[in-house]
Amino acid sequence: MAEIKERLSGIVAKDDVVLFMKGTPLFPQCGFSSRAIAILDHCGVAYESVDVLQDMEIRQGIKSFSDWPTIPQLYVKGEFVGGSDIMMEMFEAGELQELMAEKKVAPASDSSQRSTSHD
């Protein structure tokens, strides 16, 4: 368990915004993940996505890492923010945009949407 925890700590620390999701931004594989991508795109921030369907260790490990039972999961500056429902509630209240600004998250550039499945 410690090894996956270290791996995940590295992933969430590497980029300002990291979304653990099912599928990729271009091909989300679940409604909640695609809603999370749409919200991030509306926020206009650069983000890294991690396709948990490509790595069972990440898919299970992330749930105990954050003590949150579902995917997607959003991390901003290494901190767990919430799943799709909370992202929506925050976005509708303007709180997600505020959080991004407060944490000085880099804006999206045309090539910023990278998605990787981790080795």
Place this chain on the structure above:
Amino acid sequence: MAMSAQEIEGMIRAALPDAKIEIRDLAGDGDHYAASVASPAFAGKSRVQQHKMVYDALGGKMGGTLHALQLTTSVPK
């Protein structure tokens, strides 16, 4: 093995007896529900904490037996 709306409501009510709970079946397959839960017990808690209270009430079924629950929580005015 899916869950029924009544089962979900019963489990949430057992943990949050004073909650106002609405459950909607989104797909008719016993696997995709929307729930809104309003409870004074959420007062002063972050959204993540509120949602975790509901997930805890569902006794680890969230993300397993219960595949998808679109959840909204609030504190009654």
